Amino acid sequence: MSNKRYAMVLDTRKCIDCKACTVACKAENHVPLGRENYRNWVMEEALRGRYPNLGQEFTPGQCMHCANTPCKRVCPTKATGVNADGIVTVENKKCIGCKYCMTACPYNARYYNEEIGAVDKCTFCEHRILTGREPACVETCPTRVRVFGDLNDPNSEVSLLLAKHPHRVMKPEMGTKPYLFYLI
């Protein structure tokens, strides 16, 4: 069986900032309580226009599962790795808590999880996709902002969306080659 290249495509125009994805993720992945502990987030972009003609967009984000991975590069003990399907992982028992990866990630996607004693971040819900389910944030999103799938399959929904629509990635100038794509 050939490897997958998992990716997520987000249509931010549909996002209503309900933060259901953050809640679902916290519950699914046992993210400890606390304002600083989260694997995904929703960013409130600046207001556009002038009253009464206003507009605003909300941009959800999480670990971008970069192809050129600064967090993996700097990790002294190879606790951070990339699996065959492109998912960036952390092996808890190897993490020494140096937080180098946290300073290296341009998206602030990582936090230190005191409960598991290691740095934690989005795993694309690896445990769920292994059993054929979608990541919790994708499943829960009420307006279907998020689409998850395999870019190595040209007929997957993510491949089709990217073929059809122009899109962007976050901080392309960092050269991290992220695998979270935002439709324009």
Place this chain on the structure above:
Amino acid sequence: MSFATVIPKRPGEMLWFGLLCLGMMAGAVGVVQVLIHGHDHVYNVSREIPWGILISTYVFFVVSSTGLCLVSSLGDVWGFEKFAIIGRRGHLLALLTLVTGFGTMAMELNHPIRMGLYAIISPNFTSAIWWMGALYGFYMVCLIVEFTSLMRGWTRLAFWSGLAGFFAAITAHSNLGAVFGLLEARHFWYGSYMPIYFIVSALASGAALTVLIVYFNHKARGIEMPPVYQEFMYTMGKLQALFLGILLFFVVWKIIPGLYGQPPEKYETTMAWITGPLAFNFWFFELGLGILIPLIIVANRRTRTVFGVMIAGLLSTIGIFFMRYDLVIAGQMVSMRPEAVEGASHGLIHYFPSFTEIGIVIGALCLCLFLYSLAERVFDLEGGHRH
């Protein structure tokens, strides 16, 4: 190794050791706090600023170590006879600052013991932190061998270990600069500036500490400074004028590209450093105490006295401590996701060390001074000339 008999019991000595013990107790309380409550509850580091004052103090210690090693190798390795008199003391303090530095860093790591294991069985050769451990480890071995050889009078071994230590110091320390300099995400740090700057500032740090050792060593014993040491102080004063001049040059050229054209993130950081939350640290401690005042003292023939050179060294050392702090904190102050940080003004994130963090820093500084003062009593550190 003979027990020194020259140290008279002075009343000031009891006070000195008493103060150091108090400081170490503050550190011990901090360490106990961490062990009981965990990092999260007693440190002020955060998701956005994961490296705090413990890391900057670690940097301060290892910069000191490198500087001491470089300056004191001038005698034993490079044959500048004048410097041979501080060979033993310089290398000893280099070793002690390195060890206390490691201790301080271990307090910031969540799993220092895990590190020992996985750094060996699962090394990542692209990680500057992995190299930092390996190179500083090697450097520490060199220092131990060098110090032992100097004490035993094994001149050949002292030379070769000193030479190895000299290069290890440069490699390890420029690599420490690279720990910051290789982070593309952090515009203020990224680039080749950091490894070079770390070496240059180590020289100023080492020179400052060297004159402090020489001065207080005589002061504590209540003995007149012999002419050879006085001569040494004058030389160090001149040398320090050069080092501080170079350091000033580096500071100026850190600032100008940070402002010119307002490069994103670099500009905000530079402004935070020189006009924002770190401005007092910068103007008063870094520039005033750390560079300008000492530079004026040591550059002026009339103030370049034994006492003047010592004061300059003391001020520089204090200033350099803040230089490390500002450098480490400033680099993380600009948020990676400015819109997302509640309470962040202009996208800047704030950090101020907690009592526990400050306690551990005081404890570490006192521990280092305590170990050194103790070593002065136990070892015969006079001499260090090549026999």
